[in-house]
Amino acid sequence: MLPREVKLYCIMWTLLSCPQICINFYLFPCSFSFLHSYLLNGLKSPQTQAEMTESNADSAINVPDIPVEIVTDEEMALIEAALTAARSSLSSSTIPAISFTAAASSSSFSPLLHRNARSIGSIARLSKRRLSDCTDTSPIRDIEDSGVLRSTQKKIGVRESLLHRFRRKKGLSVTDITGTEWCEKQMEFLLLLRKPEITKAMKAGIVRHAKLEEEVVKKVKVRVGTLEDVLALKFINFIVGANQLLFEGLTRELPLIGFVEGVWMVGVIDEIRMPETEANRNPILVETKTRAQARSPAEPQQRNGRLQLMCYKRLWDSLAANSFPSRQFYDFFALNPHYILSEEIRENTVNSGFPAETLDDLLRYFSNMCCMLPPADDQLLLRYEYQEDHSLLGEDRFMYDSDWANRQIRCCLEFWLGEREANYTPVEEHWKCRHCKFSSVCPAKINADCTSS
Numbered sequence: 001m002l003p004r005e006v007k008l009y010c011i012m013w014t015l016l017s018c019p020q021i022c023i024n025f026y027l028f029p030c031s032f033s034f035l036h037s038y039l040l041n042g043l044k045s046p047q048t049q050a051e052m053t054e055s056n057a058d059s060a061i062n063v064p065d066i067p068v069e070i071v072t073d074e075e076m077a078l079i080e081a082a083l084t085a086a087r088s089s090l091s092s093s094t095i096p097a098i099s100f101t102a103a104a105s106s107s108s109f110s111p112l113l114h115r116n117a118r119s120i121g122s123i124a125r126l127s128k129r130r131l132s133d134c135t136d137t138s139p140i141r142d143i144e145d146s147g148v149l150r151s152t153q154k155k156i157g158v159r160e161s162l163l164h165r166f167r168r169k170k171g172l173s174v175t176d177i178t179g180t181e182w183c184e185k186q187m188e189f190l191l192l193l194r195k196p197e198i199t200k201a202m203k204a205g206i207v208r209h210a211k212l213e214e215e216v217v218k219k220v221k222v223r224v225g226t227l228e229d230v231l232a233l234k235f236i237n238f239i240v241g242a243n244q245l246l247f248e249g250l251t252r253e254l255p256l257i258g259f260v261e262g263v264w265m266v267g268v269i270d271e272i273r274m275p276e277t278e279a280n281r282n283p284i285l286v287e288t289k290t291r292a293q294a295r296s297p298a299e300p301q302q303r304n305g306r307l308q309l310m311c312y313k314r315l316w317d318s319l320a321a322n323s324f325p326s327r328q329f330y331d332f333f334a335l336n337p338h339y340i341l342s343e344e345i346r347e348n349t350v351n352s353g354f355p356a357e358t359l360d361d362l363l364r365y366f367s368n369m370c371c372m373l374p375p376a377d378d379q380l381l382l383r384y385e386y387q388e389d390h391s392l393l394g395e396d397r398f399m400y401d402s403d404w405a406n407r408q409i410r411c412c413l414e415f416w417l418g419e420r421e422a423n424y425t426p427v428e429e430h431w432k433c434r435h436c437k438f439s440s441v442c443p444a445k446i447n448a449d450c451t452s453s
Contacts, residue, residue, distance in 0.1 A: 162416050227333060313405075
């Protein structure tokens with residue numbers, strides 16, 4: 001065991017010998033003064049301190065009191081992160097010690113701040129990790145305990161949010177929200193284990209939606225090579241579809257993209273109709289569901305479809321309010337606003353009546369179109385068709401409930417942002433497990449089977 005004095009001196013030398021750590025103490029002087037006070041006081045044994053007190057009393061020399069400062073949890077976490085970063089830095093290379101004196105000015109640190117900005121950001125992010133993210137006290141082993149975690153997560157000991165891992169530079173889709181509302185644990189399995197399989201019923205639904213789209217929209221194949229071209233094509237389809245809605249009163253398969261509850265969300269509306277009466281000019285959003293059986297859906301299925309339409313209305317109304325944050329859009333998707341679009345896309349914009357050379361040009365046309373759109377009608381329409389003959393099984397007309405929709409979206413985002421573990425489907429809806437491909441490995445289903453037996 002090393003003497004206490006040697007340990008404390010080693011901590012001080014470790015911190016001051018790493019440039020990025022010195023910068024963090026420069027940015028957080030409270031942390032440095034706390035450590036300084038701790039070292040000065042801690043290096044003295046009780047006997048030594050008593051002897052110094054007597055000597056000072058005899059010589060009448062006043063020793064200034066070292067002020068006691070309260071260190072916040074964030075600053076303490078920063079110190080711990082700094083120690084971790086210093087160890088890794090010193091183990092990889094030899095860094096000359098940097099003296100930290102009272103005469104050091106901010107100007108002398110400015111080049112160092114510039115060179116180590118990324119290191120500072122990494123340490124700050126690491127210091128803000130919550131302890132609960134690294135500790136698992138759940139009695140049921142989580143799906144990520146099976147070895148699916150990436151090596152980077154093992155190194156830092158924290159979980160990366162599902163939104164960042166699987167929807168980075170893509171955005172969260174409306175079907176991600178509805179899938180999470182249906183069963184969070186199933187969504188977790190789909191993300192971490194394998195892609196969802198397209199069933200026979202899903203294929204029939206895809207074919208039916210394509211048929212409905214062909215009735216009102218003429219599709220043109222365009223080759224895309226970059227993310228800028230992909231998103232540019234979505235903007236073109238939106239502008240063309242919105243024009244068709246305003247002039248013809250109907251459009252289908254309209255792509256949407258917007259900023260909702262602090263995240264980017266995307267979706268495709270099945271159908272938008274303009275009202276037949278002149279008194280109401282708010283477009284009506286319509287969603288068509290195909291069913292393999294000729295009967296009405298269960299209440300959880302209706303609830304899920306209603307949430308989907310309410311998400312579309314939330315996206316549509318945000319665009320109609322012209323609240324599209326273009327700068328955040330470019331940053332999140334890592335786009336170059338001055339990127340020259342492909343030749344095919346530029347020709348397509350010319351033929352559509354709004355010639356654009358760059359992605360930024362196209363975004364301005366998109367913004368101008370959004371200014372012309374009224375908010376969607378509060379009454380939404382959910383249609384159910386029989387897959388075999390496309391006959392109408394029924395229609396569900398309901399009113400938009402902003403409070404309920406916002407609660408559902410926020411609840412789903414808690415799961416996607418890693419703020420909590422995935423919830424299991426309620427007991428009264430365990431019939432969903434009969435149709436789930438992950439029921440054989442789901443802890444909830446296994447525990448239920450054990451209890452029943």
